[in-house]
Amino acid sequence: MRLGVLDIGSNTVHLLVADVRPGGRPLATTSQRTVLRLMRYLADDGSISEEGVTALVAAVTEAREVAAAERVDELLATATSAVREAANGPEVIALVEAALGQPLQVLGGETEARYTFLAVRRWFGWAAGQILLFDIGGGSLELAAGADELPEAAASVPLGAGRMTVQFLPDDPPGEEAVDRLRRHARATLAPVAESFASLPRPDHVVGSSKAIRSLAKLVGYPVPGWSGIERMLLPRAALGSWIPRLARIPASARQELPGITPDRTFQIVAGAVVLHEAMRALDVDELEVSPWALREGVLLRYIESLSWSAAADR
Secondary structure, eight states: OEEEEEEEOSSEEEEEEEEOOTTSOOEEEEEEEEEOOGGGGBOTTSOBOHHHHHHHHHHHHHHHHHHHHTTOSEEEEEEOHHHHHOTTHHHHHHHHHHHHTSOOEEOOHHHHHHHHHHHHHHHHOGGGOSEEEEEEOSSOEEEEEESSSSOSEEEEESOOHHHHHHHHOOSSSOOHHHHHHHHHHHHHHHHHHHHHHTTSOOOSEEEEESHHHHHHHHHHOEEEOOGGGOOEEEEEHHHHHHHHHHHHHSOHHHHTTSTTOOTTTTTTHHHHHHHHHHHHHHTTOSEEEEOSOOHHHHHHHHHHHHHHHHHHHHO
């Protein structure tokens, strides 16, 4: 069957269409994104402005039309932190559901971490052993760790790249003082999370997923051979730290000329780099490797798993 996953995030409304079968690997056919950066539309009371809601509904309507044109059998629609935490979240959800013509699944932060961890586990396989995962979105940072498909520990903290840009780095380019304020805030926010993860076994693999981390890996990381000829990207903490002052001095309009920095990430990449660097420092990580699979693939895989069990029960 053909499935669609609609991920309504803090940065984008992203539709992934894939052909799936019980027990099989999802084969992506279409990927369509609308860049929103919903954090720009947050009012002082934490609600999404009327302009932001209008843009969101338009993007969802377009995604629904693409899904119909692609003859999607079922659309799995999810929303993450920007909608989840908005002061007018219930009203926004009702409007999105009306545009979709179906219910919207609003994921909690830890659930988001668990779906992403499932995708990473399936990509790296059981032989990867203990995995520690970092995933940076626009509104939140998710962390998860464990040796199985469900993580032993999962956490979500409001350190997303978009949220931190709005709160701490509104100027372009941001000054050193603003970057230092964000760094201190990230350290304080991550301290209890790092303490709770400290009792877990040392990870065999540290993995980063999300567009922000992939962009940073292309900028500061390096490729190594992977399985079956697939190239892997590694991102060292030291190289990331050395790039942060340079990124902070470059205007957003010029950052997109750098390797890996796309126009939709150029405003948020400094905050994303600071948060990732502090997360790696807090959990004593020197280097991470990048996963091409993340939340959307996790949602797909969980659904395929339910199909597999249903098909087995019917035989």
